[in-house]
Amino acid sequence: KEKDPAQSEFHQAVEEVLHSLEATVERHPEFVRENIYERIVEPDRQIIFRVPWEDDEGRVHVNRGMRMEFNNAIGPYKGGLRFHPSVNPGIIKFLGFEQIFKNSLTTLPMGGGKGGSDFDPKGKSDREIMRFCQAFMRELFRHIGPDTDVPAGDIGVGGREIGYMFGMYKKLVNEHTGVLTGKGLDFGGSLIRPEATGYGAVYFAMEMIATRNESMEGKTAVVSGSGNVAQYSIEKVNELGGKAITISDSSGTVVDMDGIAGERWDFLMELKNIRKGRVKEYAEKFGADYYEGRSAWDVVSENDLKVDIALPSATQNEISGEHAQALVDRGCQVVSEGANMPSTPEAVKIFQDSGLLYGPGKAANAGGVAVSGLEMSQNSMKLSWSREEVDRKLQGIMKDIHASCLQAAEAYGKPEDYVAGANIAGFLKVARAMTSCGIV
Ligand code: NDP
Numbered sequence: 001k002e003k004d005p006a007q008s009e010f011h012q013a014v015e016e017v018l019h020s021l022e023a024t025v026e027r028h029p030e031f032v033r034e035n036i037y038e039r040i041v042e043p044d045r046q047i048i049f050r051v052p053w054e055d056d057e058g059r060v061h062v063n064r065g066m067r068m069e070f071n072n073a074i075g076p077y078k079g080g081l082r083f084h085p086s087v088n089p090g091i092i093k094f095l096g097f098e099q100i101f102k103n104s105l106t107t108l109p110m111g112g113g114k115g116g117s118d119f120d121p122k123g124k125s126d127r128e129i130m131r132f133c134q135a136f137m138r139e140l141f142r143h144i145g146p147d148t149d150v151p152a153g154d155i156g157v158g159g160r161e162i163g164y165m166f167g168m169y170k171k172l173v174n175e176h177t178g179v180l181t182g183k184g185l186d187f188g189g190s191l192i193r194p195e196a197t198g199y200g201a202v203y204f205a206m207e208m209i210a211t212r213n214e215s216m217e218g219k220t221a222v223v224s225g226s227g228n229v230a231q232y233s234i235e236k237v238n239e240l241g242g243k244a245i246t247i248s249d250s251s252g253t254v255v256d257m258d259g260i261a262g263e264r265w266d267f268l269m270e271l272k273n274i275r276k277g278r279v280k281e282y283a284e285k286f287g288a289d290y291y292e293g294r295s296a297w298d299v300v301s302e303n304d305l306k307v308d309i310a311l312p313s314a315t316q317n318e319i320s321g322e323h324a325q326a327l328v329d330r331g332c333q334v335v336s337e338g339a340n341m342p343s344t345p346e347a348v349k350i351f352q353d354s355g356l357l358y359g360p361g362k363a364a365n366a367g368g369v370a371v372s373g374l375e376m377s378q379n380s381m382k383l384s385w386s387r388e389e390v391d392r393k394l395q396g397i398m399k400d401i402h403a404s405c406l407q408a409a410e411a412y413g414k415p416e417d418y419v420a421g422a423n424i425a426g427f428l429k430v431a432r433a434m435t436s437c438g439i440v
Helices: 008-025 029-033 089-105 126-143 159-173 193-210 228-239 263-273 280-286 296-302 321-329 345-354 366-381 387-411 418-436
Strands: 045-054 060-071 077-083 112-117 149-152 220-223 246-249 252-255 289-292 309-311 334-336 357-359
Touching: 008 029, 008 089, 008 345, 008 418, 029 418, 045 089, 045 126, 060 077, 060 089, 060 126, 060 149, 077 089, 077 159, 077 366, 089 112, 089 366, 089 387, 089 418, 112 126, 112 149, 126 159, 149 366, 193 228, 193 309, 193 334, 193 357, 193 366, 193 387, 220 228, 220 246, 220 296, 228 263, 228 309, 246 296, 252 280, 252 296, 263 280, 280 289, 296 321, 321 345, 345 357, 357 418, 366 387, 387 418
Parallel strands: 077 112, 077 149, 220 309, 309 334, 334 357
Antiparallel strands: 045 060, 060 112, 246 252, 252 289
């Protein structure tokens, strides 16, 4: 905190993890001796650079780009790129730090990293997005590589942006390699990668509910956001017989008691992915309720909405303590975090004290990076697996992550605590690798 006083999100993520890791100190004197706890919170490398680009009117803009290469003890740095005006080193460090443990939990050989820019893609033309992505890659290319650091998407970075960045990388390096994941299917992408984070978060929710002998059938889900993670979480909830009733963006929230399914889900996909419109249009089209300026969690708190399952899929710290209390009061049984750190520490405490099933992001949303890992494997082998094969592997990975969270929690004296379980299970493998590799 003294070194980087402004990085509140990073401090929040570190405090949560270190609190869980207290349970490992006595059992692993070697980690204390090698000072793993202090080493793991310092990134291997922080790269910050200028991104100059030209808009359609010929005006020159300058944004800041960055890549935090956090830890490569168990594999190449791996983690998404976020384009959003709020991006700063503290946010990217929190995401990169979380990524170390998440990637370790997937059982695949991937280290942790994260990057992005304070560039705001909203309202930009397709050509402006392309020029920005190219300018961003003109610097980033020298720091990444298929065995060094493999970025992917995150908020504001989807298939289109990955395509433009991959095109520039390929041009500069003169190699067609798996340096980015989330690529288009025609040039090295994996089936199920777009769906993976949302599907994975719902698979994780299913695993949690199954411990209480229940299923998704007939359950009502509240989803925040309307981007990649929200869209495929909703699709999977529908497929499993549940009903998703909300979508949101930074302008407001839609509540559709008929459920966002069938032609309504198709409309959402077209609205957000092709026309890049706002969720308000969905409410206008289908006569659903729209709450201007309110988040999904404000709407739950201010109205008597029945909620069985909460799937936060927008951004960090979107659920406050008051929101969490409202969810508990409305009968919510499961929270599965598609977003990264969407619940404040106060909210997490309320969830855990209430006995509700709370799946933290680094476990619940690991499906995205897991399928990115599968995309890397397919690129290395120069082949592609079928949709069924990738989905089967994704389901298996989410099941294993769930089991290893519960096992670690039990083994370290915190039974049924998914937060402690995810942090400890993710940490042990990385800490052992760091210990074996010496002080570097
Ligand atoms: P998208 O850019 O596709 O969608 C983000 C959605 O969240 C949009 O609806 C956006 O609304 C809303 N949102 C973003 N920031 C804010 C904010 N500050 N306040 C209110 N609403 C906001 O991103 P993704 O769906 O990919 O990512 C969502 C979350 O999931 C993030 O936390 C991300 O880190 C996490 N995640 C994503 C993975 C992936 O594979 N994509 C993997 C693992 C985690 P608006 O358009 O108005 O900004």
